[in-house]
Amino acid sequence: xxxxxxxxxxxxxxxxxxxxxxxxxxxxxxxxxxxxxxxxxxxxxxxxxxxxxxxxxxxxxxxxxxxxxxxxxxxxxxxxxxxxxxxxxxxxxxxxxxxxxxxxxxxxxxxxxxxxxxxxxxxxxxxxxxxxxxxxxxxxxxxxxxxxxxxxxxxxxxxxxxxxxxxxxxxxxxxxxxxxxxxxxxxxxxxxxxxxxxxxxxxxxxxxxxxxxxxxxxxxxxxxxxxxxxxxxxxxxxxxxxxxxxxxxxxxxxxxxxxxxxxxxxxxxxxxxxxxxxxxxxxxxxxxxxxxxxxxxxxxxxxxxxxxxxxxxxxxxxxxxxxxxxxxxxxxxxxxxxxxxxxxxxxxxxxxxxxxxxxxxxxxxxxxxxxxxxxxxxxxxxxxxxxxxxxxxxxxxxxxxxxxxxxxxxxxxxxxxxxx
Amino acid sequence: xxxxxxxxxxxxxxxxxxxxxxxxxxxxxxxxxxxxxxxxxxxxxxxxxxxxxxxxxxxxxxxxxxxxxxxxxxxxxxxxxxxx
Numbered sequence: 001x002x003x004x005x006x007x008x009x010x011x012x013x014x015x016x017x018x019x020x021x022x023x024x025x026x027x028x029x030x031x032x033x034x035x036x037x038x039x040x041x042x043x044x045x046x047x048x049x050x051x052x053x054x055x056x057x058x059x060x061x062x063x064x065x066x067x068x069x070x071x072x073x074x075x076x077x078x079x080x081x082x083x084x085x086x087x088x089x090x091x092x093x094x095x096x097x098x099x100x101x102x103x104x105x106x107x108x109x110x111x112x113x114x115x116x117x118x119x120x121x122x123x124x125x126x127x128x129x130x131x132x133x134x135x136x137x138x139x140x141x142x143x144x145x146x147x148x149x150x151x152x153x154x155x156x157x158x159x160x161x162x163x164x165x166x167x168x169x170x171x172x173x174x175x176x177x178x179x180x181x182x183x184x185x186x187x188x189x190x191x192x193x194x195x196x197x198x199x200x201x202x203x204x205x206x207x208x209x210x211x212x213x214x215x216x217x218x219x220x221x222x223x224x225x226x227x228x229x230x231x232x233x234x235x236x237x238x239x240x241x242x243x244x245x246x247x248x249x250x251x252x253x254x255x256x257x258x259x260x261x262x263x264x265x266x267x268x269x270x271x272x273x274x275x276x277x278x279x280x281x282x283x284x285x286x287x288x289x290x291x292x293x294x295x296x297x298x299x300x301x302x303x304x305x306x307x308x309x310x311x312x313x314x315x316x317x318x319x320x321x322x323x324x325x326x327x328x329x330x331x332x333x334x335x336x337x338x339x340x341x342x343x344x345x346x347x348x349x350x351x352x353x354x355x356x357x358x359x360x361x362x363x364x365x366x367x368x369x370x371x372x373x374x375x376x377x378x379x380x381x382x383x384x385x386x387x388x389x390x391x392x393x394x395x396x397x398x399x400x401x402x403x404x405x406x407x408x409x410x411x412x413x414x415x416x417x418x419x420x
Numbered sequence: 421x422x423x424x425x426x427x428x429x430x431x432x433x434x435x436x437x438x439x440x441x442x443x444x445x446x447x448x449x450x451x452x453x454x455x456x457x458x459x460x461x462x463x464x465x466x467x468x469x470x471x472x473x474x475x476x477x478x479x480x481x482x483x484x485x486x487x488x489x490x491x492x493x494x495x496x497x498x499x500x501x502x503x504x
Contacts, residue, residue, distance in 0.1 A: 064438065064439055064440065064441050066438055066439045066441075066463075067439070070466075130469070131473070133465050133466035133469045134462040134463065134466055
C-alpha cells in the first residue's frame with residue numbers, strides 16, 4: 001500500500017500572511033478577528049470578521065500581470081498565494097514549461113465567489129452583457145480556484161473541485177490522499193479557499209449563527225467551548241498542502257513534515273437528528289471511528305484533537321461525539337483546541353487552514369491556546385477534564401494529531417497526521 | 421489623430437493581455453495577435469471590448485472573427501473618422 005506524506009505547506013489565514021506568520025500567531029495566541037464598519041453599515045448583527053492580509057506582489061515573482069488581469073475573486077487570489085508558497089516549500093517547480101502528468105489537484109471551495117458573481121449580475125442587469133468578455137465567467141465558477149491553479153502550476157493528473165460546506169477543506173486533503181494511495185498520482189496540490197465578502201456572510205448572519213455580542217471587542221468575538229459562546233466570527237483565506245507518495249518524496253530528497261495516516265468522510269444522511277444544518281451524531285461518530293481504523297491507531301495514541309468547534313451550541317455535541325467515538329473521558333481524554341478561536345470560521349477553507357495548523361503544532365512541538373474559553377461550558381467540563389483545553393500555549397512533543405470538520409448538509413470529515 | 425497616435429493608444433490597450441512582458445517592445449503594425457504576441461483568442465475578445473469602450477465604437481462579430489493584426493485594428497479606427 002502506498003504511503004502518503006506532506007512535503008509542502010502554504011497558508012493565508014486571518015492571523016497569518018504565510019506559514020511563518022501563521023506559526024507565530026498560533027504560538028502566541030494572536031487573533032485575526034477585526035471590526036468591519038461595512039458590516040455595521042449593512043445592518044448586520046455581527047460586525048467582526050477574519051480577513052487575511054494579502055500581499056499579491058508575491059505572485060509577480062513568477063507570473064506576468066496578464067495572468068491576474070481582471071481577477072476580482074479573492075478565493076482565487078488566496079488559493080494562488082497559498083499554493084505558490086506550498087510548492088516553493090516543497091521545492092517543486094513554479095510555473096513549469098511542461099504539464100506535470102504525475103501531479104493532480106483537489107482544491108475545495110464552498111461558496112462560489114460572490115465578488116465575481118456580483119460583477120456578472122451587475123453587468124447583465126445593466127444591459128452591459130457584451131462588456132464582460134472573458135473576465136468573470138471563469139472566476140464565478142466554483143472550480144475557479146482549481147482552474148487558476150492549473151493555469152499557473154500545470155497539474156496534469158486529476159484536477160477536481162470539491163464542495164462540502166464546512167467539511168470542504170479536510171475532504172479535499174482526503175480526496176488527494178486517496179488519489180495518491182490508489183496510484184492515480186505521485187503528488188497532489190490539496191487545499192481549499194474561501195472568499196471574504198459580505199454576501200457569503202449575510203446568510204449566516206440572518207440565520208443568527210454569527211457572533212454579535214462582542215462587536216466592540218473583536219478578538220473576544222469567537223469563543224469556542226465557552227459558556228458565553230454566541231456564534232462564530234466569519235473568516236476567509238486559503239491553505240495548501242503538497243502531498244506526495246512516500247518513496248517518490250524520498251527519492252527526490254524532499255523534506256517530510258508528516259504522514260497522512262488515514263481518514264474518512266461521510267454523511268449522516270440527514271436522518272436521526274441530522275438535518276441540513278445539524279449532524280446525525282451517529283454519522284459523526286462513525287466518521288471518527290472509521291478514521292482511527294483507516295489510520296490503524298488507537299484512541300490512546302492521539303496527542304491532540306484539532307476540533308471543528310465553531311463557537312455555537314454544537315460545541316458540546318461535538319465534544320460528546322469525540323468522547324463517545326474514542327471511548328475516552330475525564331481521566332484519559334487528550335488535549336483539544338479550536339483554531340477558530342483565532343481565525344474565525346473560514347468555511348470552505350477551515351479544514352485546510354486547520355490542517356496546516358495541526359501539522360505546524362506537531363512540527364514545532366506545541367499546542368496552541370484555545371482562546372476565550374476561560375468560562376468553560378459546564379456541560380463540556382462534565383465530559384472531559386478542563387485541563388484538556390489549553391488557555392495558554394503548551395510546549396509538548398506531539399506524535400499523532402487528529403483533525404475534523406463537519407458541515408451543512410450533514411457531512412463529516414476526519415483526518416490523522418502522524419510523525420514519520 | 422494620426423495613425424502613429426492610434427498605434428500608440430492601441431498598443432497600450434494590448435499590453436495588459438501580453439502573457440510575456442518582454443513582447444511589449446515587439447508590437448508592430450503587422451504583429452499578429454496570436455502568432456506574434458501570443459494572445460489567446462478569448463483575450464482578443466477582451467481587448468476588443470476595451471477598444472470599444474475606449475473609442476465608443478462597436479466592432480461587429482464578423483470583423484472581430486477576422487481580426488488578426490494590429491494594422492487591422494488601426495484600420496477600424498481610421499474607418500470611423502468622419503470625412504471632412
